[in-house]
Amino acid sequence: MKHLLKFAMVGVLNTALGYAVIFGCMYLFGLGAVVSNVLGYAVGLVVSYSLNRSFTFRSSGARRVEAVRFVAIFLLAYLANLGVLVLSTRRFGWHEGVAQVIAGVVYFGLSFVLNKYYVFRGARVESAAADAPRES
The missing domain is CATH 1.10.287 (Helix Hairpins)
Known part of the structure; x- marks a missing residue:
């Protein structure tokens, strides 16, 4: 059950960060919606992997x-x-x-x-x- 809770916490954080990157790229750097979306998901994927590996599942x-x-x-x-x-x-x-x-x-x-x-x-x-x- 602790893995499920940690996985959900990482998901919430990852989603917030992904949207921050998307909207930052669009409104601060003037990038298009598609490019911003790709960058946001790419950052989110890396962060999600890293946090799930180290925090959620403590994998080596x-x-x-x-x-x-x-x-x-x-x-x-x-x-x-x-x-x-x-x-x-x-x-x-x-x-x-x-x-x-x-x-x-x-x-x-x-x-x-x-x-x-x-x-x-x-x-x-x-x-x-x-x-x-x-x-x-």
Whole structure:
């Protein structure tokens, strides 16, 4: 449960930072919306990976392998989010706002599970060993 809470905290911080970069690029540096969005998401992705690796899961696995997996999971979770959104609105006729929230929950849940059990899976073994009672 502590991983889930930490993952959510990183997500909130990451979202705020991503929007700060997006709006800073647009309104302070005069960049276009698309370029600003790409830069904001790029910064967010790096920060999210770094914080989830060090804070959420406390991983000491191979950085390059984890980073590639992290980006792959981000893309997979985003495609799942998009799929749920399109299916919910076009096939089932749900309200777009409701569909966005449900799609967001799917993104968050899938991203958390795959990051915990695939991207940072080595951290589970190490954190379990660190949390185990020590014999004197």
